[in-house]
Structure formats: structure tokens, C-alpha cells
Amino acid sequence: MAQPWSQSDIEGAIAMRGKHTNREIAERYNRSVYAVQQLFLRHGIRERRQLAGEPQTPLRRTKEPSVSHNIAARLGIPAPEEHATRKSGARVTTPSGASGTLEPMLIVPDVHRPYHSNMGWDLLMQVGRWLKPKHLFIMGDFADFYSCSSHDKDPARANRLEEELADVDEGLDDLDSLGAENKEAVEGNHENRLWRQIMQHSPSLAGLVSTEKLFKLKERGWKFTPYKRHTTLGAMHFTHDVGASGRNAAFRVLDTYQHSAVSAHAHRMQYMVEGNAVGEVKLSAMFGWLGDVDQVDYMHIAKARKDWCLGFGVGYYDPASGYSYLVPVPIVHGTCMVNGRLFRAA
Numbered sequence: 001m002a003q004p005w006s007q008s009d010i011e012g013a014i015a016m017r018g019k020h021t022n023r024e025i026a027e028r029y030n031r032s033v034y035a036v037q038q039l040f041l042r043h044g045i046r047e048r049r050q051l052a053g054e055p056q057t058p059l060r061r062t063k064e065p066s067v068s069h070n071i072a073a074r075l076g077i078p079a080p081e082e083h084a085t086r087k088s089g090a091r092v093t094t095p096s097g098a099s100g101t102l103e104p105m106l107i108v109p110d111v112h113r114p115y116h117s118n119m120g121w122d123l124l125m126q127v128g129r130w131l132k133p134k135h136l137f138i139m140g141d142f143a144d145f146y147s148c149s150s151h152d153k154d155p156a157r158a159n160r161l162e163e164e165l166a167d168v169d170e171g172l173d174d175l176d177s178l179g180a181e182n183k184e185a186v187e188g189n190h191e192n193r194l195w196r197q198i199m200q201h202s203p204s205l206a207g208l209v210s211t212e213k214l215f216k217l218k219e220r221g222w223k224f225t226p227y228k229r230h231t232t233l234g235a236m237h238f239t240h241d242v243g244a245s246g247r248n249a250a251f252r253v254l255d256t257y258q259h260s261a262v263s264a265h266a267h268r269m270q271y272m273v274e275g276n277a278v279g280e281v282k283l284s285a286m287f288g289w290l291g292d293v294d295q296v297d298y299m300h301i302a303k304a305r306k307d308w309c310l311g312f313g314v315g316y317y318d319p320a321s322g323y324s325y326l327v328p329v330p331i332v333h334g335t336c337m338v339n340g341r342l343f344r345a346a
């Protein structure tokens with residue numbers, strides 16, 4: 001069990017805040033990043049503002065003092081709504097891209113280009129243009145790589161790698177046009193088909209040919225994370241899968257990570273939050289897929305229609321706390337809703 005923080009460590013950590021990342025603070029005090037975030041949540045937000053001499057968040061004014069105001073005044077504590085307003089250090093960035101504390105995020109699940117849903121892609125791009133994400137995540141299986149599959153292939157689709165890659169380029173061009181500052185591509189098992197094929201048939205090409213190179217990710221300004229690895233943004237982990245794809249896939253990710261994680265692969269839309277006895281809270285989320293179910297030949301269509309959900313994810317990242325606030329966006333009969341705004345596929 002983690003040792004409680006000493007008073008001197010608390011003061012030291014708070015003093016480092018704003019000048020150092022949470023990870024650096026965690027390393028300095030031999031704690032997890034999560035423990036540092038929890039400490040700041042308990043102590044840091046108001047104290048940091050006072051230390052930095054920043055103005056307090058203006059309190060909400062009410063016309064008449066409420067009962068709760070009167071009781072709070074007698075007790076000498078902030079009224080509930082004042083307390084809530086002060087405690088929330090975040091200001092929501094408007095989707096127009098105006099500067100603010102929270103940074104918009106767009107999460108692109110399995111697309112399986114070129115066998116993707118044009119309608120789903122259209123909605124993703126409509127939302128992306130409106131949201132103007134600062135952080136953009138590709139969660140893997142962006143390309144289907146049917147040509148590299150070791151399974152029996154439909155001859156009409158086999159040996160079309162060049163066409164598949166041209167379509168991937170189109171998709172990446174679209175995403176690049178959103179202007180995100182932080183672009184992260186996580187590799188999925190379908191992209192990994194290429195690696196397996198090289199290792200089986202042409203191991204001498206290993207290192208020369210890779211997903212990162214074929215997608216020209218470096219030139220495009222994307223950070224690449226290989227299959228079976230994860231990348232992080234604050235407290236959130238992003239990985240394609242941990243080897244599970246059934247109904248309990250998101251639980252399996254949570255069990256594996258024991259920390260907040262976004263995953264993909266299962267093509268399901270699942271969102272669960274669990275805590276533990278010491279009050280830590282963790283999210284496991286997967287945001288569906290954007291493939292065309294009618295073009296799937298490795299799954300019974302009835303099962304795919306039942307289990308898989310067309311959709312994607314949006315959210316906001318708070319760099320002050322390292323928390324990501326994520327929301328699933330299911331696509332329902334050619335429509336989806338984000339932040340109270342309805343989008344319709346063309």
C-alpha cells in the first residue's frame with residue numbers, strides 16, 4: 001500500500017507544480033503519476049492558484065441568498081455552488097478553438113480503410129472540423145491490410161496493397177486537414193499483418209518496410225506507437241487491444257491496465273468506470289468502429305451487426321490535472337450528436 005504523503009513532501013510537490021510535469025514530480029517523490037494527480041486534486045488546485053497569485057475564479061452571483069448560503073455563512077464555509085465553482089479549475093474551450101484550459105480531443109477507432117463506412121467517415125470529419133481537436137488519436141486498424149492477411153482471400157481483393165495504401169493516404173490527408181497539434185497513431189493487429197508477412201516471407205526487409213514508413217507518419221507529423229504498446233496523454237493510456245475482443249473486452253483492458261485506458265479492436269462501444277478502496281477512479285473506454293459491415297468477410301454479418309457499433313470518441317484534455325474527459329459518439333441512422341449539436345451525414 002502506498003505510504004501517506006508527509007507534510008514536507010506535499011509542500012514540495014505543490015511548489016513544483018506549474019514548473020514541472022506531474023511525471024517529474026512523481027519521479028522526484030517516488031510516487032505514481034496517479035498519486036500525484038490525486039494529491040493535487042485534494043490539495044493542489046486552490047493552493048496552486050494562491051501560490052501563483054492567480055485570481056480566484058469569480059463566484060456565481062445569485063439574486064437572493066439561498067438557504068444553503070445562509071447555513072454556509074453561519075458555518076463559515078463556502079456555499080455548495082460556490083465551492084463547486086471554485087473547485088472546478090477548468091474552463092471549457094469552445095469548439096471554435098478559442099484558447100482555454102481544456103483541449104479538444106478526437107479519437108478515431110478502427111476504420112479498416114479502404115473497407116470503411118463513407119457515411120461514418122463523413123460524420124467523423126464533420127465533427128472534427130467543428131471540434132478542431134488539439135489532440136487526435138488513431139487507435140489502430142486504420143488500414144485493413146487485406147492484401148497481407150494470412151487468411152483465405154477473396155481473389156477480387158487480394159494483391160491490391162497499392163490501392164489500399166492510396167486510400168489510407170486519403171484518410172490521413174483528411175485527418176491532417178483538421179490541424180491537430182498532437183497527432184498519435186497506435187498500430188493495430190491489421191497493420192501488424194504486414195510485419196507478420198515480412199517476417200514469414202522476407203525477413204531481410206524488416207526495418208525497411210513498416211506501417212510508420214508506408215503511412216509516411218513521420219513526414220505527416222504523427223507520433224507512432226507499435227502494436228502491443230501504448231501511448232499516454234496525462235493519466236490516460238491508448239492502446240489497440242490487450243488480446244480480448246468479446247463482450248467483456250473493456251473489462252479485460254481495465255483488469256490489465258488497472259489504470260484509465262482507451263482501446264479499440266473489439267469494434268464495440270463500451271464505457272465503464274470503476275474505482276478501488278482508496279478512492280482511485282479508472283475509465284476503460286472503446287469507441288466502436290468506422291468500417292463498413294457489409295464488406296466484412298471474416299465475421300458473420302448478423303454477429304457483426306449485433307456486436308459492433310459505428311461511432312467514434314470525442315473529449316477534452318485538462319493539462320493542469322492530466323485528466324481526459326471522454327464521450328462516446330454512436331452513429332444512429334446517419335446522425336450523431338456532440339456537445340448538444342446534431343450532425344447529419346451528407
Ligand SMILES: [Fe+2]
Pocket residue numbers: 110141188189190240241264265266
Ligand atoms: Fe484489431
Ligand SMILES: [Fe+2]
Pocket residue numbers: 110112141188190265266267
Ligand atoms: Fe479492427
